[in-house]
Amino acid sequence: MSAERTATNVQALDIFLNEHRVGTIIRTPGDFNAFSFDPAYRATGGYPILSLSFRAANGGLRKDPRPIAGALPAFFANLLPEDKLRDAMEKHHAGRVRPGNDFDLLAALGADLPGAVRALPGDGPALAPAKPTQTAPKARFSLAGVQMKLSVMKNTGKGGGLTVPLGDGDGEYIAKFPSTAFPAVSENEFANLALAEAIGMEVPERELVTRDQFDGIPEEFETMTEGRVLLLRRFDRGPGGQRIHIKDFAQVFGIPPARKYEGAAYHDIASALSIAISPLAALEFVRRLALSVIMGNGDMHLKNWSLIYPGDGNTPALAPVYDLLSTIPYLPADDLALSLGGERAFKALTSARWKAFANRAKLPEPAVLKAVAETVQAVDAHWWDLPERAVVPGAVLERIDAHVRTMTAVLVG
Numbered sequence: 001m002s003a004e005r006t007a008t009n010v011q012a013l014d015i016f017l018n019e020h021r022v023g024t025i026i027r028t029p030g031d032f033n034a035f036s037f038d039p040a041y042r043a044t045g046g047y048p049i050l051s052l053s054f055r056a057a058n059g060g061l062r063k064d065p066r067p068i069a070g071a072l073p074a075f076f077a078n079l080l081p082e083d084k085l086r087d088a089m090e091k092h093h094a095g096r097v098r099p100g101n102d103f104d105l106l107a108a109l110g111a112d113l114p115g116a117v118r119a120l121p122g123d124g125p126a127l128a129p130a131k132p133t134q135t136a137p138k139a140r141f142s143l144a145g146v147q148m149k150l151s152v153m154k155n156t157g158k159g160g161g162l163t164v165p166l167g168d169g170d171g172e173y174i175a176k177f178p179s180t181a182f183p184a185v186s187e188n189e190f191a192n193l194a195l196a197e198a199i200g201m202e203v204p205e206r207e208l209v210t211r212d213q214f215d216g217i218p219e220e221f222e223t224m225t226e227g228r229v230l231l232l233r234r235f236d237r238g239p240g241g242q243r244i245h246i247k248d249f250a251q252v253f254g255i256p257p258a259r260k261y262e263g264a265a266y267h268d269i270a271s272a273l274s275i276a277i278s279p280l281a282a283l284e285f286v287r288r289l290a291l292s293v294i295m296g297n298g299d300m301h302l303k304n305w306s307l308i309y310p311g312d313g314n315t316p317a318l319a320p321v322y323d324l325l326s327t328i329p330y331l332p333a334d335d336l337a338l339s340l341g342g343e344r345a346f347k348a349l350t351s352a353r354w355k356a357f358a359n360r361a362k363l364p365e366p367a368v369l370k371a372v373a374e375t376v377q378a379v380d381a382h383w384w385d386l387p388e389r390a391v392v393p394g395a396v397l398e399r400i401d402a403h404v405r406t407m408t409a410v411l412v413g
Helices: 039-043 083-092 102-109 185-198 249-253 266-276 279-295 351-361 365-385 387-391 394-412
Strands: 012-017 020-028 032-037 117-121 149-154 173-176 206-209 229-233 245-248 306-309
Touching: 012 102, 020 039, 020 102, 032 039, 083 102, 102 117, 173 185, 185 206, 185 229, 185 279, 185 365, 185 387, 185 394, 245 249, 249 266, 249 306, 266 279, 266 351, 279 365, 279 394, 351 365, 365 387, 365 394
Parallel strands: none
Antiparallel strands: 012 020, 012 117, 020 032, 149 173, 173 229, 206 229, 245 306
16 A cells, blocks of 8 residues: 555555455445455356355346445455454554454455565545655555464575564564463464375375564564464465465355354355365364364354365365364353254264264265264274374374264263
């Protein structure tokens, strides 16, 4: 964004998917936000694909959505950070972004959003004259979710280290910082990702790093917590800064972030995968879901499952698994984020629930039960001797192990 324009006086945002201009969001009087597709993009039938939520039953694009008061259409709202990370980003852009204003925040962060979408100031008139200003470069990345995490880059040359890109820089990694509420959450997720990889699932590259490896983090993003940081290579960024389109299932279903725990059930995700990709992709989802059940992950909501569009951006695939961790050590009474066969309680997920899930997802019962059984066997074969267990503190590991034993008996039974 040029020095003459701030997020608060931008009235139009042009939406790009890599180099393809797909549409525009206009801020109208009364703070309504209206999204419309570009006629040239509409003429293509909607390719490359922005989101399945915009596609009609006949395969073309739906009519432009109605303007929304004080909020963005769900697809774009899901590109923005939430909770503490959003608060920190709004403070970082204080004076340029009004608290709670989605359009302002998208205007400020739109050049570095998840995946290949960009939202750049368009040619609409400014709401008010803006005086030229000279300000220091700002962090302007966006990562969905509530955990304090930063898009970072590795410094090259002497000293190395990790830093937050400012101005036009792009991050290649996501750094997930420790939490005072959830001890050893970085080590917990690190071990869960290692287990997923050991049993044949696609996971991002990862490592545990220390706080002293970071430099130049703006004070708004500083946390006072101690512990190691989980560093993940971004799978939505390719060689040379290539942007790879991704979208989470809140975006796929057109559900706003506030409803990520209730807007759909797991069978809806499986059914969408079966239709958009293949039944085999849906069964891979079942395996990942079974892993989450066994390990006690109660936070696999709609935004923690994604499609990825490699290559020409027209053919979706199931994105690598992410946000794998055991929530049970911190929330002993936790249950599933979404409904599985009409149930959320872990201990209730017997074969009857998986059969109900299979029927609702229109998947063969035997194939679903086989995927669950094979995942149980794979976890039992790898978890107990997994080298990465060593990084998890004993108290946290004991609670995970107890849940694994309990759920192995439930799922095998």
